[in-house]
Amino acid sequence: MADSSHRDPPGGEPGADFVRTAVRDDLASGRFDRVQTRWPPEPSGYPNIGHAKAALLNADVAGEFDGSCTLRFDDTNPERESVEYVEAFRDDMAWLGITWQQVRFASDYFGRLFEFAERLVQAGDAYVCSLTADQVREYRGAPTRPGRPSPDRDRSPDENLQLLRRMREGEFPDGSYTLRARIDMASPNLNLRDPVMYRIRHAEHHRTGGEWCIYPSYDWAHGQSDSIEGVTHSLCSLEFENNRPLYDWFLQHLESELQSRQIEFNHLYIAHATFGKRVVRALIEKGVVRGWDDPRLLTIRGLRRRGYTAAAIRGFVRSVGVTKTRVLIDPAQLEYYLREELNRTAQRRMAVLDPLRVVITNYPQGRTEQVTAENNPEDETAGSHELPFSGELYIEADDFMEDPPRKFFRLALGREVRLKHAYYITCDEVVKDTDGRVVELRCSYDPESRGGGTADGRKVKGTLHWVSAPHAVDAEVRLYDHLFSREDMVSLPEGTTAADYVNPDSETVLSTCKIEPALAGVADGTTYQFLRKGYFVADPDGSVDRPVFNRAVGLRDSWAKQQAAAPPG
RNA sequence: UGCCCGAUGGUGUAACGGUAGCACGACAGACUCUGGAUCUGUUUGUUAAGGUUCGAAUCCUUAUCGGGCAGCCA
Numbered sequence A: 001m002a003d004s005s006h007r008d009p010p011g012g013e014p015g016a017d018f019v020r021t022a023v024r025d026d027l028a029s030g031r032f033d034r035v036q037t038r039w040p041p042e043p044s045g046y047p048n049i050g051h052a053k054a055a056l057l058n059a060d061v062a063g064e065f066d067g068s069c070t071l072r073f074d075d076t077n078p079e080r081e082s083v084e085y086v087e088a089f090r091d092d093m094a095w096l097g098i099t100w101q102q103v104r105f106a107s108d109y110f111g112r113l114f115e116f117a118e119r120l121v122q123a124g125d126a127y128v129c130s131l132t133a134d135q136v137r138e139y140r141g142a143p144t145r146p147g148r149p150s151p152d153r154d155r156s157p158d159e160n161l162q163l164l165r166r167m168r169e170g171e172f173p174d175g176s177y178t179l180r181a182r183i184d185m186a187s188p189n190l191n192l193r194d195p196v197m198y199r200i201r202h203a204e205h206h207r208t209g210g211e212w213c214i215y216p217s218y219d220w221a222h223g224q225s226d227s228i229e230g231v232t233h234s235l236c237s238l239e240f241e242n243n244r245p246l247y248d249w250f251l252q253h254l255e256s257e258l259q260s261r262q263i264e265f266n267h268l269y270i271a272h273a274t275f276g277k278r279v280v281r282a283l284i285e286k287g288v289v290r291g292w293d294d295p296r297l298l299t300i301r302g303l304r305r306r307g308y309t310a311a312a313i314r315g316f317v318r319s320v321g322v323t324k325t326r327v328l329i330d331p332a333q334l335e336y337y338l339r340e341e342l343n344r345t346a347q348r349r350m351a352v353l354d355p356l357r358v359v360i361t362n363y364p365q366g367r368t369e370q371v372t373a374e375n376n377p378e379d380e381t382a383g384s385h386e387l388p389f390s391g392e393l394y395i396e397a398d399d400f401m402e403d404p405p406r407k408f409f410r411l412a413l414g415r416e417v418r419l420k421h422a423y424y425i426t427c428d429e430v431v432k433d434t435d436g437r438v439v440e441l442r443c444s445y446d447p448e449s450r451g452g453g454t455a456d457g458r459k460v461k462g463t464l465h466w467v468s469a470p471h472a473v474d475a476e477v478r479l480y481d482h483l484f485s486r487e488d489m490v491s492l493p494e495g496t497t498a499a500d501y502v503n504p505d506s507e508t509v510l511s512t513c514k515i516e517p518a519l520a521g522v523a524d525g526t527t528y529q530f531l532r533k534g535y536f537v538a539d540p541d542g543s544v545d546r547p548v549f550n551r552a553v554g555l556r557d558s559w560a561k562q563q564a565a566a567p568p569g
Numbered sequence B: 001u002g003c004c005c006g007a008u009g010g011u012g013u014a015a016c017g018g019u020a021g022c023a024c025g026a027c028a029g030a031c032u033c034u035g036g037a038u039c040u041g042u043u044u045g046u047u048a049a050g051g052u053u054c055g056a057a058u059c060c061u062u063a064u065c066g067g068g069c070a071g072c073c074a
Helices: A018-029 A049-064 A083-096 A106-122 A133-140 A157-169 A218-229 A238-253 A277-285 A300-306 A310-319 A331-345 A558-565
Strands: A036-039 A068-073 A102-105 A126-129 A178-181 A196-200 A214-216 A233-237 A261-265 A355-360 A368-374 A384-390 A392-396 A416-419 A424-432 A438-446 A466-468 A473-480 A507-515 A527-530 A534-538 A548-553
Touching: A018 A049, A018 A233, A018 A261, A036 A049, A036 A218, A036 A233, A049 A068, A049 A083, A049 A233, A049 A300, A049 A310, A068 A083, A068 A106, A068 A218, A083 A300, A083 A310, A102 A106, A106 A126, A106 A157, A106 A178, A106 A196, A106 A214, A106 A218, A126 A157, A157 A196, A178 A238, A196 A218, A214 A218, A218 A233, A218 A238, A233 A238, A238 A261, A300 A548, A310 A331, A331 A527, A331 A534, A331 A548, A355 A507, A384 A392, A384 A466
Parallel strands: A036 A068, A068 A102, A233 A261, A355 A438, A473 A548
Antiparallel strands: A126 A178, A178 A196, A196 A214, A355 A392, A368 A384, A392 A466, A416 A424, A424 A438, A473 A507, A527 A534, A534 A548
């Protein structure tokens, strides 16, 4: 079971969603006397935050009812699956802190599945069909029109059995035969119109190698795997609602002792983001993103590289709830969980993203002193660290305005502000280049204000972050925004693709940043708060000489908000 | 125009016939050595029309809108 210290869902009673209610009812009614779940991802890509929701739901439900949960790879399509992806799922889920009572593969059951299939054939419930894929589609009919029976539908069980065994022996080429369940070609549910159970694929499987040349379809493998494992509650997403009658049909016709119950819940979708594996693949191929771990992607690796923590992801995913409603969640909700955690835990450092040079004219030439900075005002136990102060500093360029509007609380000509943890400074002179751009500020400091306050108790309106120029380390900082400008990336207008909606400002690279010395060489995945700027994590692209930081999420910025609402003019 | 599923503020989510609540966001104010955090307050909602009932977001009917299903994908 995953971390049990999760917060209760906002609003309702904990564990009151319809899935848990159903499980509780099943226990009360005696339909089941225990709870076992499984999470069945297909290892055909890298997991994303949506996978985390499903994985956590299965793990949590099992844990809450003293049951067990299996990670079971649904590896029935060898052509798309690989050990690389299996490892990715295992690693990413482990990083998320989600654990299982056992790990299995659907391919572990290929032998049992084949025996089950033989049983169905012998009972006249399945047959070998020689129709081509195109013909199968045509014979299936349409939603408003019944299908037609395959010419092979009434072949004898003995003949079907011989054919099935020859399929398995590799006597036939790909696509020549399928094994189909014999159900109802007129069913209003298309899934029941003699669905395919086995197809011939002479392909190497990442676990069974060349042992098999026929592979079970999802519907066939999935429910029977549940049954073999003793799964009581098979939680899956909404798109399988129409498959539930088929799930039940197989179980009943196999006369399984355990009739597992399939319950469908809604997918996690977040606005301005994509979740499709093929979409991500296409974006990588086009160079829109750099890989599965691009910080703009909501893959687990992307979020991790972006600076998200496992706890924040878990908190978010549990907070969005489990329903049957199609939802598109506001990404601000995800960001909230990160800020909420990092505000409590992240150490504070100072970094100037867009440096403007400041010379303290009355500060002793060549002198350096150390000032003390608390590591986290929210956590007294976090301690403090020292940082150098000198007569040459950098402050943020937009923390100065020559002719400021009334609500601007920062530095301006003739105005006094506080340098966080250091001194009060007053701007005496503005130095400009030939184009009239501000290139340097000449300021004076009040030696009595060391540490950020004075005996006279006078107030300063603004407090700025800064770094000492001679001691600063050069760094690159990458700011991120939504990958797509379009809100709903789940359903796109006809004729458009995700690439058409890429936000050109999804990544902004700042290459002239100056960071405090304590920040050099922290390439360890720890997320810091850069004072007044947001939460940042070192990116593996950086080096000790030149660190690179990703902004995971910004701080709430009421000044910027005001500016956006009423632009200066 | 077949079958299945869904619809509660801007976004999520509670209320299993009895006061429509919570979270996020937004807005306003207080406070502040981060315009952060924190605190306080405000705004906005049961898709529609009928029916059952003393009483309906909840039960029934119909409509509307949205989603899913015609892979030898999952």
